Amino acid sequence: MTAAETPFEPKIVAFCCRHCAYAAADLAGTSRLAYPPSLNIVELPCTGRVDVLELLRTFEDGVDGLLVAGCLPGRCHYLAGNLHARQRVDYAQRWLEDIGLEGERLRMINLSAAMGAQFAELATEMAETIKGLGPSPLGTRRAAGEIPSIGCAACGDPAPSLAESAHDRGDGR
Amino acid sequence: MMDQLLAPAPAAQAPAPARRFKSGSNLERMLAAGHFAVTGEIGPPKNHDADVIRRKAALLQGCVDAANITDNQTAVVRLSSIASGAILVGQGLEPVVQMTCRDRNRLAMQSDLLGAAALGIRNVLCLTGDHQSHGNHPGAKNVHDIDSIQMVRMVKEMRDEGLFQCGEEISGGGPPLLIGAAANPFADPFELRVHRLAKKVAAGANFIQTQLVFDMSRFREYMKRVVDLGLHEKVAILAGVGPLKSAGMARHMRDKVPGMVVPDGYVARMEAAVEGVAAEDKTARREAWRAEGIRICIEQIQELREIEGLRGVHIMAIEWEEAIRPIVEGAGLFPRPAPEA
Amino acid sequence: MIVAKQKPLSELTAMLDGYRNVLAVGCGTCVTVCFAGGVKEVGILASALRMARRLDGQPMSVAETTVQRQCEAEYIAPLAEGLDEFDAILSLGCGVGVQTLAERFPDKRVLPALDTTFMGLPTEQGVWEERCQGCGHCVLDITGGICPVSRCAKQLMNGPCGGSQGGMCEVDSDTPCAWQLIWERLDRQGLADRLLEIQPPRDWSTSRDGGPRRIVRDDLRLPPPEDV
Ligand code: SF4
Ligand code: SF4
Numbered sequence: 001m002t003a004a005e006t007p008f009e010p011k012i013v014a015f016c017c018r019h020c021a022y023a024a025a026d027l028a029g030t031s032r033l034a035y036p037p038s039l040n041i042v043e044l045p046c047t048g049r050v051d052v053l054e055l056l057r058t059f060e061d062g063v064d065g066l067l068v069a070g071c072l073p074g075r076c077h078y079l080a081g082n083l084h085a086r087q088r089v090d091y092a093q094r095w096l097e098d099i100g101l102e103g104e105r106l107r108m109i110n111l112s113a114a115m116g117a118q119f120a121e122l123a124t125e126m127a128e129t130i131k132g133l134g135p136s137p138l139g140t141r142r143a144a145g146e147i148p149s150i151g152c153a154a155c156g157d158p159a160p161s162l163a164e165s166a167h168d169r170g171d172g173r
Numbered sequence: 174m175m176d177q178l179l180a181p182a183p184a185a186q187a188p189a190p191a192r193r194f195k196s197g198s199n200l201e202r203m204l205a206a207g208h209f210a211v212t213g214e215i216g217p218p219k220n221h222d223a224d225v226i227r228r229k230a231a232l233l234q235g236c237v238d239a240a241n242i243t244d245n246q247t248a249v250v251r252l253s254s255i256a257s258g259a260i261l262v263g264q265g266l267e268p269v270v271q272m273t274c275r276d277r278n279r280l281a282m283q284s285d286l287l288g289a290a291a292l293g294i295r296n297v298l299c300l301t302g303d304h305q306s307h308g309n310h311p312g313a314k315n316v317h318d319i320d321s322i323q324m325v326r327m328v329k330e331m332r333d334e335g336l337f338q339c340g341e342e343i344s345g346g347g348p349p350l351l352i353g354a355a356a357n358p359f360a361d362p363f364e365l366r367v368h369r370l371a372k373k374v375a376a377g378a379n380f381i382q383t384q385l386v387f388d389m390s391r392f393r394e395y396m397k398r399v400v401d402l403g404l405h406e407k408v409a410i411l412a413g414v415g416p417l418k419s420a421g422m423a424r425h426m427r428d429k430v431p432g433m434v435v436p437d438g439y440v441a442r443m444e445a446a447v448e449g450v451a452a453e454d455k456t457a458r459r460e461a462w463r464a465e466g467i468r469i470c471i472e473q474i475q476e477l478r479e480i481e482g483l484r485g486v487h488i489m490a491i492e493w494e495e496a497i498r499p500i501v502e503g504a505g506l507f508p509r510p511a512p513e514a
Numbered sequence: 515m516i517v518a519k520q521k522p523l524s525e526l527t528a529m530l531d532g533y534r535n536v537l538a539v540g541c542g543t544c545v546t547v548c549f550a551g552g553v554k555e556v557g558i559l560a561s562a563l564r565m566a567r568r569l570d571g572q573p574m575s576v577a578e579t580t581v582q583r584q585c586e587a588e589y590i591a592p593l594a595e596g597l598d599e600f601d602a603i604l605s606l607g608c609g610v611g612v613q614t615l616a617e618r619f620p621d622k623r624v625l626p627a628l629d630t631t632f633m634g635l636p637t638e639q640g641v642w643e644e645r646c647q648g649c650g651h652c653v654l655d656i657t658g659g660i661c662p663v664s665r666c667a668k669q670l671m672n673g674p675c676g677g678s679q680g681g682m683c684e685v686d687s688d689t690p691c692a693w694q695l696i697w698e699r700l701d702r703q704g705l706a707d708r709l710l711e712i713q714p715p716r717d718w719s720t721s722r723d724g725g726p727r728r729i730v731r732d733d734l735r736l737p738p739p740e741d742v
Contacts, residue, residue: 053554056561098523099562100569138568275668279715301675304667304685315668319715322672326712338715357676362697365674365709372672372712384676431677431684 048081248308273302584611
């Protein structure tokens with residue numbers, strides 16, 4: 001098996017809230033605490049910005065694991081963004097299981113900006129979990145041409161961008 | 174307005190020559206003679222074994238004036254209530270056939286009522302029916318074409334006016350059926366319960382059998398309102414009683430059965446009944462519980478007899494029909510009088 | 515609004531077995547506001563289906579689009595173009611949307627992605643409740659604005675039944691008893707006496723029991739072409 005020759009380095013994306021986990025990751029870096037090199041950090045204004053669609057699309061794009069890192073409960077700068085994120089992560093986990101992926105590939109953690117060491121620890125733990133599970137069975141990339149969009153018949157937009165689409169909620173709700 | 178609505182229903186213009194009795198059933202004659210009536214209940218089996226019915230009927234015979242036959246009770250499929258009723262007729266025990274609105278539309282109901290009368294059945298109890306989600310076919314479609322109050326009125330129109338629901342005449346006259354309905358004084362909202370009874374009376378109910386009475390004070394309050402409205406003079410009210418089988422059953426009925434109120438005192442008495450009886454001695458515990466259950470039931474009947482406006486008791490001892498005789502005897506209601514025809 | 519929920523993914527993958535190129539069509543009206551079949555739900559379901567099929571070794575392409583209203587021919591007409599390349603349409607509209615697509619594109623397989631459940635409203639964020647069954651003869655005037663057809667488990671017209679306890683329905687202790695609500699509402703309006711009136715049996719022929727229903731408004735129909 002080639003995996004024995006080139007050790008599997010899981011591709012993990014971390015959606016980090018700017019007010020806590022992103023700063024904690026920064027702190028971990030400046031404190032020279034080791035965390036998995038293949039961790040891709042995406043800064044968010046709040047984990048409340050996370051959407052189930054983006055979580056699934058990220059997996060479809062071939063990541064092996066996904067961390068959503070928000071503020072400690074009760075410490076969200078927008079009151080409940082981290083709680084919403086938790087609900088959506090739980091919901092997306094159920095989707096993953098239905099699809100046939102392990103729910104553990106997606107995880108939500110809660111941190112404060114000062115918790116650099118914990119960030120490094122949890123990220124490492126996540127990498128170990130994913131190593132145990134092996135690479136995502138979906139393969140690396142979405143097969144080319146798998147999503148031929150024919151646009152939105154409602155507004156004639158040739159390729160509606162999904163999450164931001166103005167007609168996202170139909171009646172603007 | 175309320176008084177007007179609660180006023181006696183206009184006397185039925187019976188097309189047939191004035192009958193002395195509406196149905197001539199034993200129960201009707203018993204009530205007409207002013208006796209304190211006793212009815213029992215039989216749950217048909219979940220198969221086609223007629224002997225089960227015959228055996229249960231034999232246990233009730235002589236102890237009750239009529240025996241209810243449940244209609245797919247708790248939405249569990251059982252031998253048909255009308256077929257069971259016919260078996261009882263053959264055996265000389267008068268049936269009260271129960272019919273729910275859950276399983277039949279107005280076509281099937283009217284057809285079955287004619288069939289029941291043809292088989293010699295003279296009493297019918299009109300019920301809404303437990304929801305099928307509690308039974309053994311939760312995926313079944315329910316009917317509820319008409320509700321129990323509309324059904325009472327339908328049977329009355331069939332019997333007294335000789336009319337089908339569509340207005341067509343029933344040739345040869347309607348089926349002679351004594352019309353019963355249920356009342357649950359313990360369901361909510363309490364204020365509405367007496368009104369609902371009044372509606373059933375206005376619709377044409379001749380007798381009422383209540384849900385099991387455990388909470389005497391609430392029942393007294395209910396009966397007081399019934400008497401205040403004079404409803405007890407228009408309909409014969411039979412209070413539902415039933416022996417508790419075990420402390421577990423008492424707790425279950427207190428906590429789990431919708432529309433049932435069981436005061437803690439009875440639960441405590443059932444629990445105390447097995448004090449000092451070894452937990453391993455299942456038979457002894459069973460006997461102790463059952464003896465206490467029967468004792469409580471007899472006391473309840475005695476208490477109920479003191480309540481103004483009550484005309485009888487309906488004893489529900491499903492799957493324990495052996496209990497009926499000791500209860501009726503213990504309550505001093507045995508033997509049953511034979512009313513004149 | 516019409517309230518629906520998505521079918522389980524396993525049911526949809528079984529339904530789509532053998533198809534390789536599917537167009538998922540959302541609807542921008544009722545099912546968007548109940549989060550079952552709008553742009554985002556189309557995206558989530560399409561992504562999930564693609565991943566599930568890739569894992570099965572049977573990759574399937576799922577294109578995504580959403581129309582403003584799936585239940586009117588005009589709104590779905592633009593889909594005709596480019597439809598040839600798809601071997602099935604997966605509709606995330608309500609049952610009416612699915613059938614409108616199927617009527618408009620009779621040669622295409624049109625499959626339902628949703629279980630259309632009821633006409634109702636959101637009672638809080640994330641919770642929807644049934645309010646109407648379209649019985650064809652509204653009785654809300656008698657029942658204080660609370661529908662006994664859709665909200666009483668036994669569709670009683672002279673309720674409540676004997677199972678009503680503590681304000682809840684005998685069917686499940688989380689569902690309010692419609693007749694308790696009706697009584698409270700009428701009592702509050704000083705009209706509780708009305709509950710003493712016996713409501714006669716209903717004429718269900720206006721409801722589903724009368725067969726498929728149809729409403730015709732002659733004043734709105736187009737004049738016959740020969741008269742124009
Ligand atoms: S009575 Fe009929 S029309 Fe009126 S809300 Fe209920 S189901 Fe709908
Ligand atoms: S409890 Fe209330 S809502 Fe439920 S079936 Fe009975 S009357 Fe209808």
